[in-house]
Each structure stands twice: as structure tokens, then as C-alpha cells.
Amino acid sequence: MGDLVRLFVFGFPRIERGGQPVTVDTRKATALLALLAVNAEVMSRDGLSTMLWPDYDQTGARAALRRTLSVLNKAVGEGVLDIERERIGLKAGGRLWLDAREFENGLKRAANLPAGSQAQLTALAEAIQYCKDRFMAGFSLRDSTEFDDWQYFHSERLHRDLIRALEQLANGYAALGQHETAIGYARQLLAQDALREETHRQLMLLYARADQRSTALRQYRECVRILDQELGVAPLEETTDLYQLILENRVPAQVERPAQPTAAEISPRENAKTFPLVGREAAWNTLQSTYAAAQSSGRVLVLQGEAGIGKTRLATDFLDSIERQGAHMFRLRWYEGEGELAYGPFTQALGRLLAAPDAESRLGSVSPAALAEAARLLPEFNSRFPNLPDPSPLEGPGAQSRFYEGLRQVFTAALASAAPGVLFLDDLQWADHASQELLAYLIRRLGDTPLLVLITMRSDTSPERDHSRELLQETGRSGLLTRLELTRLGAEDVRRLVESLSQTEALPADLVDHLYLESEGLPFFAVEYLDALRKRSNDNQPWAMPASVRDLLMSRLGSVDETGRQLLSTAAVIGRSFDFRIMREVSGRSELETVTGLEELLAAGLVAEHLGADPGEESYDFTHEKLRDLAYEETSLARRRLLHRRVAEVLCGPGGRRETGSKAGVIAYHFRMAGNSQAAANYYREAGDYARGLYANTEAIEQYRAALAAGYPDSASVHEAIGDLYTLQGDYGASIAAYEAAAALCSEGSVGVLERKLGTVHARRGEWDLAESHYQRAIDAGLVAEAGMVADRSNAAFQRGERQQARNLARHSLELAQASGDPLALAQAYNVLGMFDRAEGNPQSALEYLRASLEAAQASGNLLAQAAALNNLSLAEFDQGRVDAAAEWNRQALQICVQVGDRHREAALLNNLADIHHAAGREDQALQALKSAVLIFAEIGVEGTEMRPEIWKLTAW
16 A cells, blocks of 8 residues: 655644655645645646646646646655546545545544533544644745636635634633633634634633632733734723723623533424524514504504514514405515615506406506506506606696605505505615605504504614604604514514424423523524524434534535635625626626626525616625625635725726715725725725715714724824814714824924914813913914914913913904905904904994804805804893894804714703793793703713713803
8 A cells, every 4th residue: 555645734844754745846746645635636738738737838837837747746656546547536544644535534533522522622622633834835836827826715615614613612611610611722722813802701701710810900901902903992891891890800701501412302393494583572462453553544664673683574464464354465675785766666566466367456546646656666657557647747836746646546556455554664774865764754654544554673783874863853853653662582582483493391491591592582593593403303413403504504614616606796895785787797707697696696595686767777786794704714715805905996987097986985994805005095085085075973983083083194183183073073082082083193383283272172072271372383393473362362261261472362363364364364353353252242343243254155066164153143142031032143053063963062052042942931842952952961971981961051253
């Protein structure tokens, strides 16, 4: 048989024969042996020669392959390679030993052992001993990108396997209370990826439980240092909280993880096709009672909750039950990324209605004019109902109301029956604005119509992305709305799910505990786990429950061919939603290949198709976000970077540049993931400026911070912009930190501007001495003759009670403003003079100054200056008892502050408005304004644990 040949591919590849090192003359020989050994399959000569010698012609490549095979045979001996005329592989009999194969076999053995058991942990520990370094670390073939891609793919795959094994070892030994051993594996895990904050937390906890408190605290500081240096971020709040607990010697008690059961412990019912709806009894009763109430008058019911909580399942089960009783209904659904598709689901519903054989009878009571309005959405109405009148032009007066009214009559008639009809709106948070406007019209006119509007919507979307909340708030005020917030399942509910699979009442307690722990009560995950167990329960061999949903969904991805996998990788890089054009351009596949691959993905249930209004406008998305995550993780690092670069270039358009607007942030993300930090930083800055221009302040801050993380060169200006936005949000601690960072990084000529802004923040907090201190520093930095800053100093002096000093500064500010002709400076100077005259009892003079301030502010285009003048005009009119004029000025100022997102001044204006309504005898409105003001003041008036009552005293500015 000959000596055993060992090939080590963890680290720079090396070969041993009979325990002695073997040297081969070329890298191509080493690469050839690695390809045959790792792939463990017979390969064609042409495939190998093309891969290893891509620059040769076919004859030259084959000759090079023959020479390399001769070198390799001489090095490893005749009994290793199986060389045929057209194919090459390894001889049967196992004379070649491979460390990567031993590692993978060790992982497979561990997977068949009880999860968390000592036997499994020992098997895992033995397996990872082979991982001395990354796969073929330091080895490459510079002239063969195909080989490099293969090497990267296997390196990433094996590295992920190692990470998961180390996670299991650290978690398993921690659960067994063997802290020192767990610490060793956790440290190995950090050596593989120092940015794993959860592993830093685990180490802190392990050190603390091993009575190494000082080492646990040092681990926290190490985490802070690494995150700051590598990412420029602070640790998560949970990491800081754990640090505080350890600091106070209050280490959380250890909760032991239950042993993982096997599928053999479950005896499924043969006729069980679906899982029961558990934990939703109260919600079901509410659905029934609300539906019963809809018999006398229309009702709106909203099912809310996080993604995967079971909103759609509960709703559809309920709808199925009442549909069997004869109720008519329409089921409409929206998808993320279809926000520009006006009336899309409503149009589809009309199409289904016309396709029904009884459409004429159900719409018999609807006037031809109303049917003509419906034909605007679906022209097929003209064919089904001939001789409809031509509708009036949409741009005419009252046209939209006629359009909505026509649709209302159509839907109302179609849903009429002995039982109340149902209009089901699934995932309303993704609805387009036009659909929401139509829905608002329908709801306002429910009246005595026997109709239930049933809505499902996610509660974990940001307000900026979900505009349906306004609609529901309005509905709530009408008294028609019932809200149901679905929560996660409890342990007893999970037990009932498990019992639905069992023929016996006695179930292993560990099964329920483990399922509850893994799913965390999220119905989607719980059901998916149980479904996997049920499908595998006929196997004779015990099957361990998947460690995560990732392992469960892996089988779905494995059901498609190579083209499908490539398209999935492309789609995962693009994002959750994607369209055909971008998919084709980024993937590099032909149009036919892309169509064929998408059809396979649709058939496998991996992606869903959403029809557009016109042919060619279809879009697609993954059926679950976890599928996208898994497809992304399974793509090699090299290919991910390539795809991210292609996506960015496609979005940029021809020539690599176009008006970016709302796409700048997406382009920046893809450039960053492609490794092009410079381009990413520039686009993040653009995205921040774009969001800021739309007064999307929170999004702008996020984009600016991303620009800093990507290395934007003018970091001082970005910090300054962040400070401006935090100031508007009332997060004054954060704005001061941002301005201080900008001052530390900016040029000497910009320091004065930043010192003035710091003074303004302290003035907003009512810290007038600190404000004056910063104003003085601004003067020292060269802003002596800046009219606006002199006006700020005048206001600070006035607030400190230095009336004469304040008056002198105000006059000097006006002189400077008049000399410069700057309308904004004039607005500020007139405003502060008007404030002083009002405070000193000179109402007529105050009004003149403030009207001049408003005029100058409007000329400057500065909205905040306009709001200041409007607010002070409102206060001056209120002093004179003119409450209607005061209310109007206040309304205009409030509108501006809401638009730009100035939270502190919005609260002050609402507080002033409450006084105006009270003086006018409008007590309900006064109370509502006061409540709104208090909510905002409470939000911005606490920094950390410190109350800042001065913030509540803002009235004029």
C-alpha cells in the first residue's frame, strides 16, 4: 500500500509522506493536490487545466497539467492519484489523509451526539485541534482568479464551521459550570474575531463567575478599546450594564441550558397537517366580538406585533371561519418596497371581483357613474359593464372625492351579504400613500355600513417608514378602532404546540424547555422547529434539533442548482427586495438564465414575486429575512465584495455618477461592503445632506456617523452637522459632544463658529453663564463683529438680569446688521430688541421690532429665525389680549418647528398655546396642548439620570 501521505491545508499547505516532509517543485502541484483532496471528487483534465493555467491555450494547459502530475506522483507515490485519460481523482483506499476532512468528520460526529453533552463537547474539542490556521493561509495562485475564488470559498466555509464549533464549546462548558475551560474557548473565539461583542460579554461573565473580577473588568476595557479603534463606536448598553453589575459585585445567576432532545422523542400524529393556533384565545374572542358589533355599524380592528408573531395566521384563520358562514370579503396585502405602486392591492381586488361569476348581481345596485370611477383603476369594468359614462377629468374640482366615492360604493356593494363583509388589509405598514388616502376615505364613511376593516401591521417599523399610524390615530379618535397587540408565546403555549405532535400526554420536559429557549416564544421559529422535527421523525437514527433557525433554513437553500445559488447570492447582496434588471446586471447572467433561475427560486419558495402595475415592473423579495441572511453568509467574502461593488456601480448609473438623492445611503453601504471606504464615505455624506434637507434628522445623523466611520476626510464639518441635528432634537449632551469633537478637529478659522454654537446649546439649557463663556471664546477666536453672535450675547445678558448691558449689546447688534445688510443678522437683532421691549412693557415698540424681524427672517429664508419672530409676535399679541392673533402667529411658528424637528421649541410653543386656549375659554384644547408639551419636555428634559428643569422654562427666544 505504501506510506501514508498527509496533506495539511490549515495554514500554508504542506505534505508529509511516512512522517517526513515532502517538497514539491511548484505551487501548481500543491494546488492540484489540494483541489483533488478537498473537493473529494473526480475532476476532468480540461477543468483542472483551465482552472490552474487560465492564460494557456488548451494544448499548453494540458501539457502543463501532465508535467505537474508527474511531479506530484513522484512526490506522493504511485498509490495516491487515480489518473485516467480524461479524468483525475484520488485512488480508493484512503492512502491520503487530509486535516480538513478530519475536522469536518469530527463535526459530523459531534452533531449526532446529544447537544451540550460532555461527549459532544469532547468530539468538538478534538475536531478543532486540526484548525491550526486559516485554510491555505498565505497560499495563492496570482494568475488564476478561479482558483483564488475556490480557495476563498472554502476558507470562509471552514472558518464559519470553526466559529460555530467554538461557540458551542464556550456555551457548552459554561452551561456545565466549567468556567476555566469555557474561558479558553471564548478567548479562541475572540482570536478569530475580536469584534464579537457578545463574546466579550461572555468572557466578562465567565471571569466574574470564576472569581476573577478584576480580569472581568479588564475585559470590558479591552472591549471598549477594540470597538473604538476598529469601529469608532461605544459598547452596547447590555455590555455596559453587565460591566456595572460586575463592578457592583452583582453577577447574574447562571441559568443552565436544558439538554437538547432528539426527534425520536416525538411521536407525531399521522393526520396532523397544520399546527394549532395557541396562545391567541383572547385575541380570537376580541375578533369575534368586534365582528359581531360590525353588524350594526362599521368597525376597524388592527392586529399589531413584530415580524413573525403570527398576525397574518390569526387573521386568516378567523377569516376562513366566517367565510364558511357566508361572509363576503376582500383580502389585500402590501409588500415592502412597493410604496410607489398606487392602489396596487385595491386594483387586484377589483380584478378578482370581476372574475367572479356573480359580479353583475353583486354590483347591481351600484350606479353607472360609480362603476365608471372604478374603471379608472381597472379598465375591464368597461367591458363587463358596457355603456358606462366617461368619468370627469381627475384634475377637475371634486374629482378625487368622486373617484373615492365611486370605489366606496363598489366595495360596499361587493361585500354586502347577510353577514357583515370584511376588508382585510395585510401588512398595511408598507401601503402606498394613495392607498392610505383611499382607505382613510372609506373608514371615515363607514357609518352604519355592516363592514369590518381588519388590518395587520408590524409594530417594529420606524415612524419614518410607516405612515399608516396617522390614519389609525384619526380612526381611534372616531371610536371605531380596536387595537390588538400580539405578544410572544409563553412556555405553556409552546408546550401545547409540542403536544399537537404527540400521541401521548407525557412529554420530555427538556423538549419544551429547549424549544422555548431557542424560539424565544416567536411563533414562526417555534413552528419551523417543530415542523422540522416532524419531517425527520420517521428516521431510525436520532436527529438533533437544529441549533438555530439558520441550520433549519439551510436545507431550503440547498434545493436549488448552481445558477439559482448564484442568483440567491446576488439577491442577498442587493437587499431584501430586488428587481429583475438589477439582478441581471449585477449577477452577470444572461436574461434567459436570470429568468430560469428566478423561476426555480419561486418554485422553491425562497423568493416571492410582486406584480407591478405594468409588465416589466415586477419585483421580488425573500420569503423570510433569515433566508436572505443565510444566503449572504454562504457567499464567499471575495464574491460578496465583487457583488457589492457591482450593485453600487449599477445604482450609480452610466459613467459612475448621477443625481443620487435618496439612493446615496444605499450606494454608500454597497461601496463600504465592497471595501471602497473612500467612495462610501463620500456617499454617506451625500446621504446625510439629503436626509437633512428633508428634515429627516435621525436618519441624517445615522448617515453622518457612517461617513465618519468610513473615514470622511472633513470630519470636523460632519461632527458640526451632527451637533446641529442633536440640538434640534433636544439631545443637548450629544450636541455638545459633537461640537467639541468638531472644535478639536477643525481649522483655526472655524473655532469661533463652533464656540458660538456651544454657547447656543447652553443657552437652550438655561445655562446662561456657560453660554456667555463660550460666546467670549468665540470673540477671542475672531467673531467680534458678528451681528448674530452679539444678539446672542445680548439675550444671555438679559436672562442674567444685566438689563443695561443687554440693551447696549442689542443696539450694537442692530448697527452691525444694518452695516452688513445681512437679512438673517437683521432678523436676530430686531428679534432680541422686540423681546426686550415686550419684557419692559413697551408693546407697540415690541410689535414693530418683531414684524421687522419676521420680514427680515423671511427674506433670509431661515425657518428657525422665522419661528422665533412668530413666537415672540404671538406672545406680544397675547399680552394685549388679542388671543386670535396670538393663536395664528403661534400656529405658524409651531408648523415650522415641527417641520424642521426642533423638539424643544415645539414644546415651548405648545405650552404657550395652552395659555392662549385657556384665555379663550377653550379648556379641552388647552389641556391637549399642555399634555403634548409635557410629553416633549419630559423626553428632552432628562439627560441620563439628571433632571434639567431649566429646559421647561423656555418661553421666548
